[in-house]
Amino acid sequence: MIVKKVKGRVFFLGDNIDTDQILPGYAMSVPACQLKNYALKGSSIPDFVEKVRPGDVIIGGKNFGCGSSREQAPVALKDAGVGAVIAASFAMIFRKNSINIGLPVITSECIDLMKREIQEGDQVEVDIESGILLHIDSGRVYELKKLSEPALATLRAGGLINRVRDILCERGELIDCKKA
Template sequence: MNNIKGRAFMLNENVDTDQILPGYAMSYPVEELKKVTLRGSIIPDFPEKVQPGDIIIADDNFGCGSSREQAPVALKSSGVSIVIAKSFARIFRRNAINIGLPVVTCEYIKEIKNEAKENDEFQVDLVNNTITNLRTKNQYELNRLSQTTFDTLQAGGLINKVRNILQERGAING
């Protein structure tokens, strides 16, 4: 999770949870969510294009709208490895971290998007808080994750983190 490499998909501001995952898909099994992920966005063919490890880069207020936790689950199940945005809706951010999907803010989204070309690959280093366009070699600073958030993501989500803590304490067996 510390070093992520993938192609970037660019999205604009105010990408809401209906664009991420249409309401009609709320009852779909997790393995089916990837078939409709981002169908309501400016990338309606996202499910056909996305590959494991790919990255989403977006403007302000990513994940606004309803509090449906299936939206970040859909992104993760489709293969998205990280979402980098200018800002996130609070509940979406919390839901993403809880399921182990890294979401990181960045002040340089405009610059990243201005230089990016379709199918550019990016390297994200969550230890050093950087994102690098591998074609241009330009590197940008990401906002640092809190240690608690970083630890939760390292564990693969909140349930795994709590399980690990309980195992360390001897409260449950591995």
């Protein structure tokens, strides 16, 4: 299965966006189904939840997702509708948590160029398989670092739980292998 291309509007964030900005600590007490309502409440875009539409793309700077290892932070972004996060670099645990829940997070050495040439709210298309971001308004293409095959396989499956389930089904080690 091919990972779908992500198409949406751009939101920009800076360097060192920590998990408290992505999902403030006070939101940790809400039911999991409500986490999306608190996405980026602690950031420079506190009204993000009111603005975001399915498929929208966040472009961040260095060290995106630093801070705690709270796995609910990428869940809040994904459930709010974020299609992908592109950044100069990611905190390792945030990156792993994101891929494991099926949220594409991809690095690029072109972040500064994107921030100069793309306006917030512009439409972009992210081809996750080929590692390309297309700025739809101008037709410009920006290179992204291609994801590893294991990361792509996890995203194709929709997250780590689904990937493990697929592997167990392929091996014949799981009885109920209905495709959704």
